[in-house]
Amino acid sequence: MATVEELKLRVRELENELIKCKQRQCAAEDAHNRPRIDKMIGLLNNYLGFSVVGVGGVGSVTAEMLTRCGIGKLLLFDYDKVELANMNRLFFQPHQAGLSKVEAAEHTLRNINPDVAFETHNYNITTLDNFTHFMDRISHGGLEEGKPVDLVLSCVDNFEARMAINTACNELGQIWMESGVSENAVSGHIQLIIPGETACFACAPPLVVAANIDEKTLKREGVCAASLPTTMGVVAGLLVQNVLKYLLKFGTVSYYLGYNAMQDFFPTMAMKANPQCNDRHCRRQQEEFKIKEAERPKVEAVQQEEEEIIHEDNEWGIELVSEVTDAELQAASGAVPDLPEGITVAYTIPEKVSGDTVEETEVSLEDLMAQMRKL
Amino acid sequence: MATVEELKLRVRELENELIKCKQRQCAAEDAHNRPRIDKMIGLLNNYLGFSVVGVGGVGSVTAEMLTRCGIGKLLLFDYDKVELANMNRLFFQPHQAGLSKVEAAEHTLRNINPDVAFETHNYNITTLDNFTHFMDRISHGGLEEGKPVDLVLSCVDNFEARMAINTACNELGQIWMESGVSENAVSGHIQLIIPGETACFACAPPLVVAANIDEKTLKREGVCAASLPTTMGVVAGLLVQNVLKYLLKFGTVSYYLGYNAMQDFFPTMAMKANPQCNDRHCRRQQEEFKIKEAERPKVEAVQQEEEEIIHEDNEWGIELVSEVTDAELQAASGAVPDLPEGITVAYTIPEKVSGDTVEETEVSLEDLMAQMRKL
Numbered sequence A, B: 001m002a003t004v005e006e007l008k009l010r011v012r013e014l015e016n017e018l019i020k021c022k023q024r025q026c027a028a029e030d031a032h033n034r035p036r037i038d039k040m041i042g043l044l045n046n047y048l049g050f051s052v053v054g055v056g057g058v059g060s061v062t063a064e065m066l067t068r069c070g071i072g073k074l075l076l077f078d079y080d081k082v083e084l085a086n087m088n089r090l091f092f093q094p095h096q097a098g099l100s101k102v103e104a105a106e107h108t109l110r111n112i113n114p115d116v117a118f119e120t121h122n123y124n125i126t127t128l129d130n131f132t133h134f135m136d137r138i139s140h141g142g143l144e145e146g147k148p149v150d151l152v153l154s155c156v157d158n159f160e161a162r163m164a165i166n167t168a169c170n171e172l173g174q175i176w177m178e179s180g181v182s183e184n185a186v187s188g189h190i191q192l193i194i195p196g197e198t199a200c201f202a203c204a205p206p207l208v209v210a211a212n213i214d215e216k217t218l219k220r221e222g223v224c225a226a227s228l229p230t231t232m233g234v235v236a237g238l239l240v241q242n243v244l245k246y247l248l249k250f251g252t253v254s255y256y257l258g259y260n261a262m263q264d265f266f267p268t269m270a271m272k273a274n275p276q277c278n279d280r281h282c283r284r285q286q287e288e289f290k291i292k293e294a295e296r297p298k299v300e301a302v303q304q305e306e307e308e309i310i311h312e313d314n315e316w317g318i319e320l321v322s323e324v325t326d327a328e329l330q331a332a333s334g335a336v337p338d339l340p341e342g343i344t345v346a347y348t349i350p351e352k353v354s355g356d357t358v359e360e361t362e363v364s365l366e367d368l369m370a371q372m373r374k375l
Helices: A004-030 A059-068 A084-088 A101-112 A128-140 A159-172 A229-248 A280-295 A326-332 A365-374 B004-030 B059-068 B084-088 B101-112 B128-140 B159-172 B229-248 B280-295 B326-332 B365-374
Strands: A049-053 A073-077 A117-121 A151-154 A176-181 A187-193 A207-209 A256-260 A343-345 B049-053 B073-077 B117-121 B151-154 B176-181 B187-193 B207-209 B256-260 B343-345
Touching: A004 B004, A049 A059, A049 A128, A059 A073, A059 A101, A059 A229, A059 B229, A073 A101, A073 A128, A101 A117, A117 A128, A128 A159, A151 A159, A151 A229, A159 A176, A159 A280, A176 A229, A187 A229, A229 A256, A229 B059, A229 B229, B049 B059, B049 B128, B059 B073, B059 B101, B059 B229, B073 B101, B073 B128, B101 B117, B117 B128, B128 B159, B151 B159, B151 B229, B159 B176, B159 B280, B176 B229, B187 B229, B229 B256
Parallel strands: A049 A073, A049 A151, A073 A117, A151 A176, B049 B073, B049 B151, B073 B117, B151 B176
Antiparallel strands: A176 A187, A187 A256, A207 A343, B176 B187, B187 B256, B207 B343
């Protein structure tokens, strides 16, 4: 039977222990608190809203670069989970395994720059319902709710998702940039697509940089050779660099820039939109672009003769790369373009697609994709 | 006056509160625990030891890529602290502000891949004592203690540190790779230096990729334009890619690869060592290389005529880039080399340096640096 004195002693002991425990709890929780940065200084001044589709090896680094440059809002789309097998790429950490990629990315990026607004969508954009929602968010989920995003960046790893983004951006007239890394991980590319002006993904087959090597030289026991943090880091860097040049109007924005890691070869080129494109929204954008061009004052004709000028002050900060002549651009408007050395098309499109064409039947996105897959 | 019952009640209350507090403490501490990965699969199979000198914008990403590729051991050298101003580069996080860069990097990298052994040195390698220690560690701190590291990667941002690494590697015959980003952050380069074979930093002035732009186009209020996560990410990616190609013997290893972000221009070239180099250890390495070359069977003469062949199976996996002819290489052996379009030297060296030359007086590293600074 405890005496009053014994009980009083026990109360004092417990009170002391509780104080110590609360101190340890606070210390442990503090270790998780990030010092809040009142206003992160960034090149982009937090006034832009971007959508990054695909938050894998390229997309996660792309999102991190934009976050560190002070983007205003990031919409992240992905439906994958972080796996330990992803650790041979940059960004994700082992303790995030099992989390959705968009959730894990948001957590890390928010800690880096708490001034960025994040909106994450953990779904596959290619299913019909999700595609409708995706269209709605890129056209209304910009920095100011109700306005479109400023740029869509495609960092996906499959054809269906690229075609979904292409379809959405053609319909919305949304400028976007594409990126890709080859399956053997030793080549990649970035591409700027301005609906109606440059070739969309339905205008011509996607371009790839020919790597021209025996993949066996890269394979190691138990290693997925298709993930080199190097190639993915370079492609993400080139992509966001092109974004910065485009937005901040410096240097020459690349329409297409390839990266062949085997030979350190970086082909550039440009391709005009195809007037016979299967996507009716692409053709509509081309008509609108033609009208806009016709209304523009004709001062550029003189400048075109001075080949080396960089148009730092023009609307886009863009000039055609010198590798591509007008004749080549003309040729590029066909289904199988004349391409610079080292670039090939991922596949070729038959001259006449059997069955109805898109504009005549208004087929669904899924039908269109099924059709493209058959090619 | 408290009754026994009141005291017993208080004891129970306190005991319950303590249990809850301990649960919260554990949860908070658990959030910091990382799941241990028994064996991370990596391209490099944990059998190499590297030294990364400079753990800033390029070096930190370089170290992360190597860690994720499964390097065996990393020696990190830097004497800077993490600052919030570094947050516009990749890798470091705001909560690490105030920590030494090597300490913060080790903590992050160990969480990513616990199989890598880290050795960090928080000092400036250019002071005499530290330089001696640096020499000792790169020559004895390899994966197997007592053996040299397999490669030294220079990711420093100043001339003195580059010359210190150059001096050390020439004396030790240590192969190394250099990297750099220009002050305006829109160009960079990587370079492979094989003592006695390719030009060292004393053979010719460092090469830079001419950016040829008005820096004002990049400046934003309150922003240090000299830090673009994009340029640094691309340079780190190209550097580690060159390392992988060199070690895993695939593709063409670049002797020099420049990156001009303004025009997306990537010049490559090669430069032979200068027989008149001021560094006596470089000249000694050249003599040793000549003897080694003379002893090699002469089968390459035939191969040289087939321009496009990639020597995937030769000792280094290296071939000279096609942009550089033998005549250019010859010319490049002088103090001011004939350089491909777009590459310039950082400065030129006067024909005759006043005062004694290095080999005659055996001046100290500091004297040498003071001399170089005057140029």
